[in-house]
Amino acid sequence: MNATNPSQPPHSHSSPGSAGADAAASGAAFEDSRLSADERAHVEVRVLSQPRYLAGVREMMTALAERLGMGEGAASQVALAVDEALCNVIRHGYDQRPDGEIVISVWPVAETPRDGADRADSSAEASAMLIRIDDRGKQTEPERIRSRELSEIRPGGLGVHIIKEVMDSVRYEKRSGGGMRLTMVKSVWPSAEAGTGGRPSGGGRSGPESDGSNTSLHGAG
Amino acid sequence: MQIDVQDSSPDLVIVTISGDVDLSTSRELQGELRRVVANHPQKLIVDLSDVPYMDSSGVATLVETMQLARKGQTRLVLTSLKERVRSIFEIARLDSVFTIVDDLSTARSL
Numbered sequence: 497m498n499a500t501n502p503s504q505p506p507h508s509h510s511s512p513g514s515a516g517a518d519a520a521a522s523g524a525a526f527e528d529s530r531l532s533a534d535e536r537a538h539v540e541v542r543v544l545s546q547p548r549y550l551a552g553v554r555e556m557m558t559a560l561a562e563r564l565g566m567g568e569g570a571a572s573q574v575a576l577a578v579d580e581a582l583c584n585v586i587r588h589g590y591d592q593r594p595d596g597e598i599v600i601s602v603w604p605v606a607e608t609p610r611d612g613a614d615r616a617d618s619s620a621e622a623s624a625m626l627i628r629i630d631d632r633g634k635q636t637e638p639e640r641i642r643s644r645e646l647s648e649i650r651p652g653g654l655g656v657h658i659i660k661e662v663m664d665s666v667r668y669e670k671r672s673g674g675g676m677r678l679t680m681v682k683s684v685w686p687s688a689e690a691g692t693g694g695r696p697s698g699g700g701r702s703g704p705e706s707d708g709s710n711t712s713l714h715g716a717g
Numbered sequence: 718m719q720i721d722v723q724d725s726s727p728d729l730v731i732v733t734i735s736g737d738v739d740l741s742t743s744r745e746l747q748g749e750l751r752r753v754v755a756n757h758p759q760k761l762i763v764d765l766s767d768v769p770y771m772d773s774s775g776v777a778t779l780v781e782t783m784q785l786a787r788k789g790q791t792r793l794v795l796t797s798l799k800e801r802v803r804s805i806f807e808i809a810r811l812d813s814v815f816t817i818v819d820d821l822s823t824a825r826s827l
Binding site: 550551586651 | 737739740741770772773774776777778780781784801805808809810811814
């Protein structure tokens with residue numbers, strides 16, 4: 497199982513990009529035949545830089561996050577972060593061109609449990625979701641990608657702020673083969689206490705067998 | 718996304734949006750709201766009760782509308798935000814910048 501191999505990129509703990517530097521340098525998302533099975537993304541989606549596909553990507557990301565154990569609120573935040581990231585790639589990376597390629601890759605991350613968690617075998621469980629978004633668009637120095645001053649009320653510039661606000665870690669880097677890479681991680685754990693609060697379900701994709709799947713993901717305790 | 722504009726009176730225009738507001742739909746919304754604000758109604762109510770999702774492009778559209786409305790002496794009121802949509806405004810720290818109310822009747826009475 498992947499969780500037993502600590503050297504693979506997605507399993508770095510709080511800093512997803514550090515162990516993934518090699519993969520980043522190789523621009524792996526577009527050339528993943530060179531990767532071993534452990535390094536390959538569990539889910540990979542290629543999408544063109546067209547806003548009409550955003551809704552479909554959001555639905556998929558929400559469903560995936562819920563399958564990895566997130567609550568509805570956290571899962572919708574993952575979808576929001578990915579949506580905002582894709583918007584930025586479409587607008588700034590590809591200057592609204594409709595033929596730019598974007599690859600979204602997802603890994604479950606196995607981490608040590610937080611304090612007070614009573615997971616029996618946490619090392620084998622997904623405790624976070626790692627998402628990478630690669631493009632071949634214009635490159636920008638990562639330090640120049642900043643959210644704007646929020647006190648300045650004006651349209652635009654909110655996407656990066658939203659991404660940083662809802663995800664636990666966010667890292668931009670230039671891909672050596674061209675384009676940018678965004679790596680984001682969100683922990684699965686807060687979903688347990690956050691709950692769904694009886695909010696009406698937008699996606700309704702958590703599945704009728706959620707009892708069973710939750711048990712297998714969260715452990716028997 | 719669908720946009721319904723009720724502008725039977727110069728005093729009050731109600732814009733009701735249905736569907737997700739994201740990068741694929743926000744430009745259409747922007748055009749419609751610009752057109753409405755250009756007529757300088759006294760009050761513009763934007764009903765978001767049927768908007769399950771909004772991203773920053775939708776928020777940016779509403780920020781622009783607010784700024785245009787202020788210039789034209791129009792009072793802008795957002796109403797009936799779903800939790801998920803409201804949270805975007807909170808994350809962007811814009812929830813206190815807009816006038817946001819729970820329901821249409823409150824929006825009308827302001």
